[in-house]
Amino acid sequence: MPSMSYQWVRLVAVTLALTLAGPTQAAGDAERGKLIGYTCLGCHGIENYKNVYPTYNVPKLVGQHAEYIVAALKSYRGKQRSHGTMYAQASSLSDQDMDDVAAYLAGAVLPAGAPATGTAPQKVSELCSACHGANGVGITGDYPTLAGQHADYLARALIEYQKGDRKNPIMGPFASQLSAADVKAIADYYAGQRPALQTVKRKSWL
Ligand code: HEC
Numbered sequence: 001m002p003s004m005s006y007q008w009v010r011l012v013a014v015t016l017a018l019t020l021a022g023p024t025q026a027a028g029d030a031e032r033g034k035l036i037g038y039t040c041l042g043c044h045g046i047e048n049y050k051n052v053y054p055t056y057n058v059p060k061l062v063g064q065h066a067e068y069i070v071a072a073l074k075s076y077r078g079k080q081r082s083h084g085t086m087y088a089q090a091s092s093l094s095d096q097d098m099d100d101v102a103a104y105l106a107g108a109v110l111p112a113g114a115p116a117t118g119t120a121p122q123k124v125s126e127l128c129s130a131c132h133g134a135n136g137v138g139i140t141g142d143y144p145t146l147a148g149q150h151a152d153y154l155a156r157a158l159i160e161y162q163k164g165d166r167k168n169p170i171m172g173p174f175a176s177q178l179s180a181a182d183v184k185a186i187a188d189y190y191a192g193q194r195p196a197l198q199t200v201k202r203k204s205w206l
């Protein structure tokens with residue numbers, strides 16, 4: 001019975017999430033982070049800038065949870081995520097640098113209470129919204145906000161969890177329950193949520 005196994009996987013993953021998520025970090029120093037973050041804007045500060053091969057949009061970071069940005073950077077540094085450029089970027093940062101640059105790049109966090117836009121694919125309510133919200137705003141700082149993120153980047157991330165190129169004990173089991181059609185429908189749905197994540201504004205440097 002598929003609904004039983006969904007419930008079961010959700011229960012296991014929520015338990016895992018609660019076990020793995022340590023105490024949330026104190027906010028970093030956004031002023032110091034701005035100096036470190038200058039080098040990041042060459043990609044994250046240009047609207048619709050693309051990863052060259054394979055071709056997909058560089059993720060938006062403004063409005064993201066700072067705690068999640070730090071966790072993502074640590075995953076690139078620790079090679080739980082495979083991406084050459086982001087490995088090089090993250091390896092050059094200390095833990096303090098990561099806290100600070102995350103505080104700068106995230107800016108303000110998106111509001112949690114916004115109503116969802118459009119009708120969610122059924123699997124979103126069955127499998128995803130418990131952590132990412134129906135409106136794509138992660139319910140805690142450990143769960144990434146997906147609202148308004150580039151659809152091709154979201155799809156790429158889901159496929160990487162499926163293939164194991166991104167290793168994550170929570171997302172692996174959820175991504176593995178999605179067909180290619182689910183991946184596309186869910187990526188499009190979350191990309192369409194408003195208010196949306198934004199690209200970092202380079203103008204703030206002038
Ligand atoms: C040369 C382009 C480039 C530069 C420079 C760059 N990034 Fe990235 N960044 C990317 C790409 C491409 C991805 C998506 C990688 C993937 O598919 O996992 C990414 C992913 C990320 C993510 C994951 C976002 C998410 O939603 O999971 C974070 C966080 C991040 N970068 C932060 C930074 C920081 C901080 C810097 C500067 C220290 C930086 N990046 C510099 C291209 C770049």
Ligand code: HEC
Pocket residue numbers: 013014017059071072075123124127128129130131132142143144146154155157158166167168170171174175178186
């Ligand atoms: C139990 C909580 C939980 C559930 C349920 C969950 N996720 Fe996640 N999700 C996470 C966590 C934690 C991460 C960060 C993993 C990492 O560090 O790579 C994540 C990461 C992601 C990412 C990558 C975001 C980025 O910016 O790179 C996508 C896309 C995603 N989830 C989509 C989904 C979808 C679609 C579902 C339902 C099929 C789902 N998630 C179910 C907790 C959850």
